[in-house]
Amino acid sequence: MTSALERLNELVRGPDQDLDLAEAALLLATTEYPALDVPAYLAQLDELAARLSERLPHTADLEQRVVSLNEFLFEELGFSGNTDNYYDPRNNFLNEVLDRKLGIPITLCILYMEIGRRVGLELEGVSFPGHFLVKFATDEGDVVLDPFAGGVPLTEEELVDRLEDTYGQHRIDNSALPQLLAAASKRDILVRMLRNLKVIYLHHERFEKALDVINQILLIGPELAEEVRERGELYERLECHRSALLDYQRYLRLEPQAPDLADIRNRIIALEPTAHRLN
Known part of the structure; x- marks a missing residue:
């Protein structure tokens, strides 16, 4: 089934x-x-x-x-x-x-x-x-x-x-x-609905539920760099260091000229020792 x-x-x-x-x-x-x-x-x-x-x-x-x-x-x-x-x-x-x-x-x-x-x-x-x-x-x-x-x-x-x-x-x-007033694609409609839900969960610090929602967003739009970065931030908050590191690295591959490039690079440097120890 x-x-x-x-x-x-x-x-x-x-x-x-x-x-x-x-x-x-x-x-x-x-x-x-x-x-x-x-x-x-x-x-x-x-x-x-x-x-x-x-x-x-x-x-x-x-x-x-x-x-x-x-x-x-x-x-x-x-x-x-x-x-x-x-x-x-x-x-x-x-x-x-x-x-x-x-x-x-x-x-x-x-x-x-x-x-x-x-x-x-x-x-x-x-x-x-x-x-x-x-x-x-x-x-x-x-x-x-x-x-x-x-x-x-x-x-x-x-x-x-x-x-x-x-x-x-x-x-x-x-x-x-x-x-x-341009027509939204059906995928865009689903993503916007999920982003509404994500904001609510983040506001109430329900981070595991917010993580589930971001995973759904990325199922619909795997190339949405902002969501990849935000998932990395959630993983880091939840002390899932390797997952956070992988998402930050993926974010920079998707957005090599990201406005927060320096900050994300610093996060990667800080996470790498811990993430490698967990291998």
Whole structure:
């Protein structure tokens, strides 16, 4: 029988367009929930989409499908953003979002995209600064939606206001918006979700759990130098000196002109005697 890790590796090694985002998100959750029944949760998504599809007219256009999706998820089923406990780690696990009907922007977007895909909506994730969003294309241009706020559409002015809130600037150049609204790959979505979780675990000094999350990130993106360096720092903190040394060396191979080159070299020099004694 294929393990969750083997199946996840199979998914992320294939073409991005073929990656099942919901399945990958659920497989990632098995590190925290080893007994998680991934097929059962995928069947739940199918069932929700089937219920929504039954009430959609065959002639429903994109806008009508979006309105129906919003009404179904947020009004009828009661999914919402967890504003009361935003940094609860459970908000980052799709199974918990389905069970508790609470999430953060990125997990609600994954839910939104996956239900939408099943009813014929071609939705894309948007790694907007500070707040993950979704969009879909129309003849008049892209429409950007915020599932965390019930799937409301956002105007250009509202998007600029959000940028100003994020960066603390009074004037944002609107010409930057198209780049910031570019579609995120499915791998990028998974990595951003995991980075949210990593930050929470690090804040609470749950270093072993943070290490598990970084290992998942590097399964998806082995070339992410910043994650390799951060894993090295965690290994060093946990006194896994040889593993820390190997990650620092790998980091410099990935980033030979790294801005923290001198610091990492010093760490390598300090770790080498201890690491070699452990061989």
